[in-house]
Amino acid sequence: MFLSQHLYTLELLERAGMTDCKPCSTPIDTNAKLFAEGAPVADATDYRALAGALQYLTFTRPDISYVVQQICLYMHDPIESHLALIKHVLHYIKGTMDYGLRILRSSTHNLVAYSDADWAGCPDTQCSTSGYAVFLGDSLVF
Incomplete structure (x- = not known):
């Protein structure tokens, strides 16, 4: 894996305040579906920044492409369950930092x-x- 990708991933986890999070083994719950209604996130700008950073990471991490596409569908009006999905992806990334093309x-x-x-x-x-x-x-x- 390229050193720059590793550093970018560490920076992304730090920006989200998740450097010490527990890793998980899957990028998304395959049974759950995202909906457009719910409690809005406190700061939509942070949501969009994290979604954009994940979108950039998909260039070398095709394993997260589907879930990041789902996250980006709701960038205009994110809710708490969408932010929870971003955090789930970051848990997955924490455990798979050595993955890449x-x-x-x-x-x-x-x-x-x-x-x-x-x-x-x-x-x-x-x-x-x-x-x-x-x-x-x-x-x-x-």
Whole structure:
């Protein structure tokens, strides 16, 4: 893992006041769905700053891409349950700081992409959620 990514992750945890948090093993509860209604967060600017920092981290951490996308859906009007999800992701990051993309030497230079969709998975809008992975040779590049 790059030293700069490690330092960025430590800075992110420090900014959130979570440097001593307990790690967890998953970035999101797969059974829970986010809703648009609830108690608003005390400071929406902090929520947006943490969401943006997580969004930047997805360049080298595709394992958090889905949950960060879900967090960013509510940047305009975040509620406490959305902030709790950010904190859950930070717990996950604390336990997986050595995760990241690795570019490996490969005998092939094929570009292969996979995609998936969750049809009407959003409880508020009934919109679909999709995701994808792109490999160059044996290395995941996005």
